[in-house]
Amino acid sequence: MHYDVLIIGAGPGGIFSAYELVKRDPSLKVAVFEAGNELRKRNCPIDGDKIKSCIGCKSCSIMSGFGGAGAFSDGKYNITNDFGGSLYAYIGKAKALELMHYVDEINMAYGGEGTKLYSTAGSKFKKQCIQNNLHLLDASVRHLGTDINYVVLENLYNYLKDKVTFYFNTPVEKLEIAQDGYLVHSKDGVFSCQYCIVSVGRSGSKWMESVCKDLDIPTKSNRVDIGVRVELPAEVFSHLTDELYESKIVYRTEKYGDLVRTFCMNPKGAVVNENTNGIITVNGHSYEDPAKQTNNTNFALLVSKHFSEPFKDSNGYGESIARLSNMLGGGVIVQRFGDLIRGRRSNRDRMNDSFLVPTLNATPGDLSLVLPKRILDGIIEMIYALDKIAPGTANDDTMLYGVEVKFYNMEVSVDEHLMSRHEGLYVIGDGSGITHSLSHASASGVYVARDITK
Numbered sequence: 001m002h003y004d005v006l007i008i009g010a011g012p013g014g015i016f017s018a019y020e021l022v023k024r025d026p027s028l029k030v031a032v033f034e035a036g037n038e039l040r041k042r043n044c045p046i047d048g049d050k051i052k053s054c055i056g057c058k059s060c061s062i063m064s065g066f067g068g069a070g071a072f073s074d075g076k077y078n079i080t081n082d083f084g085g086s087l088y089a090y091i092g093k094a095k096a097l098e099l100m101h102y103v104d105e106i107n108m109a110y111g112g113e114g115t116k117l118y119s120t121a122g123s124k125f126k127k128q129c130i131q132n133n134l135h136l137l138d139a140s141v142r143h144l145g146t147d148i149n150y151v152v153l154e155n156l157y158n159y160l161k162d163k164v165t166f167y168f169n170t171p172v173e174k175l176e177i178a179q180d181g182y183l184v185h186s187k188d189g190v191f192s193c194q195y196c197i198v199s200v201g202r203s204g205s206k207w208m209e210s211v212c213k214d215l216d217i218p219t220k221s222n223r224v225d226i227g228v229r230v231e232l233p234a235e236v237f238s239h240l241t242d243e244l245y246e247s248k249i250v251y252r253t254e255k256y257g258d259l260v261r262t263f264c265m266n267p268k269g270a271v272v273n274e275n276t277n278g279i280i281t282v283n284g285h286s287y288e289d290p291a292k293q294t295n296n297t298n299f300a301l302l303v304s305k306h307f308s309e310p311f312k313d314s315n316g317y318g319e320s321i322a323r324l325s326n327m328l329g330g331g332v333i334v335q336r337f338g339d340l341i342r343g344r345r346s347n348r349d350r351m352n353d354s355f356l357v358p359t360l361n362a363t364p365g366d367l368s369l370v371l372p373k374r375i376l377d378g379i380i381e382m383i384y385a386l387d388k389i390a391p392g393t394a395n396d397d398t399m400l401y402g403v404e405v406k407f408y409n410m411e412v413s414v415d416e417h418l419m420s421r422h423e424g425l426y427v428i429g430d431g432s433g434i435t436h437s438l439s440h441a442s443a444s445g446v447y448v449a450r451d452i453t454k
């Protein structure tokens with residue numbers, strides 16, 4: 001079977017490539033190969049009742065399937081070059097922003113209309129942050145919410161399904177260079193294509209590494225971000241979240257000069273498990289629908305670790321720390337801030353005495369046995385700094401879940417077209433190591449589709 005364009009991965013990068021390809025040239029024969037399920041069949045077995053923690057499904061419904069890792073995410077589309085990836089370094093800042101706005105328009109047309117676009121522009125919090133040695137990054141944030149994000153994906157799938165051939169539960173096993181394009185090997189056979197867009201996200205990182213090795217595509221080792229997810233009463237951050245929804249705040253620690261930053265803020269949201277290649281870490285999301293919201297707000301506090309020679313395996317380092325928490329807690333560990341600073345573990349009794357009801361059933365424990373001292377010191381310093389702009393952050397009952405790890409794919413060497421050294425082979429989205437967000441990954445998809453149809 002031959003296709004003009006074959007897309008590997010149906011996350012935001014793959015979906016927006018497919019969308020733009022068929023919109024610009026309906027005559028193109030396009031196929032999408034996806035390791036996971038179609039959207040309506042994506043189901044995580046954790047129900048909080050019979051199954052309380054991750055059972056390690058063969059294909060993780062949270063990370064894989066139509067919609068990619070973003071399908072059950074909070075649907076926060078950050079329109080900015082300040083974070084979420086370095087797409088701008090390849091295609092220019094103006095182009096990157098233009099494409100992120102274009103993606104936003106499509107999301108609005110496919111079910112997102114009526115959701116709120118927040119902005120840090122002109123916010124009084126910038127000054128308040130600077131006065132307390134905190135730095136608020138610039139961004140516009142479209143918050144679709146987990147529920148509307150799902151609706152948008154459903155509508156996009158309904159639009160695409162008759163124009164594009166989808167192969168679900170069909171991981172691509174091998175990618176080969178052919179005379180006039182590429183050969184893609186899967187359980188359904190071998191398929192050929194002229195152009196190939198690889199958009200396999202974080203869950204496809206190991207496979208991506210093998211492709212780069214086989215096809216001799218240079219890569220650079222990247223970074224890993226390690227930290228905790230903080231959960232506190234929604235009132236503590238409501239003055240910020242009501243106006244900005246998500247505030248990306250960076251703090252430079254006094255002790256080591258390290259940068260600690262807030263990440264993925266979910267007002268009235270829930271803390272959730274995340275399974276990356278069998279390792280259980282923590283994440284968070286929230287719903288747009290008030291009926292599904294909780295009384296708590298959660299966000300991550302992360303420290304980036306960049307390694308120098310001879311160490312190359314930054315993800316391996318993050319995995320080892322996550323494994324330690326999995327070993328001690330059987331999954332994610334939760335600790336009250338008050339217990340952490342008193343040097344004692346949290347246990348069921350101390351958790352029961354807490355005024356805050358945690359949204360994730362994690363194992364009470366001691367994060368100081370898991371996180372490197374330097375990282376933990378930075379997180380504690382930042383909690384006290386945040387307490388100055390959001391009093392209550394450093395309360396005893398503030399919950400810290402660990403560990404949160406942001407794994408970054410190795411950065412794949414591509415040119416300004418996002419094309420690898422092989423003509424017609426594009427590598428985009430989080431799988432390229434260039435993007436780390438819904439908006440950047442989606443924008444990279446639109447960008448390569450336009451390059452192909454041009």
Ligand SMILES: Cc1cc2nc3c(=O)[nH]c(=O)nc-3n(C[C@H](O)[C@H](O)[C@H](O)COP(=O)(O)OP(=O)(O)OC[C@H]3O[C@@H](n4cnc5c(N)ncnc54)[C@H](O)[C@@H]3O)c2cc1C
Nearest residue numbers: 009011012013035064068069073172201204429430437438
């Ligand atoms: C719980 C959670 C919440 C998040 N919340 C946000 C948020 O609010 N805002 C934000 O900006 N970002 C968020 N993110 C990150 C965001 O989801 C990703 O940045 C984004 O999905 C990346 O898109 P992508 O298309 O590059 O990759 P992915 O979304 O990871 O999609 C890649 C797809 O490729 C498939 N695949 C992998 N290998 C193969 C193979 N060999 N063959 C075929 N298919 C393969 C995978 O199954 C997957 O479906 C969140 C992530 C998680 C896990």
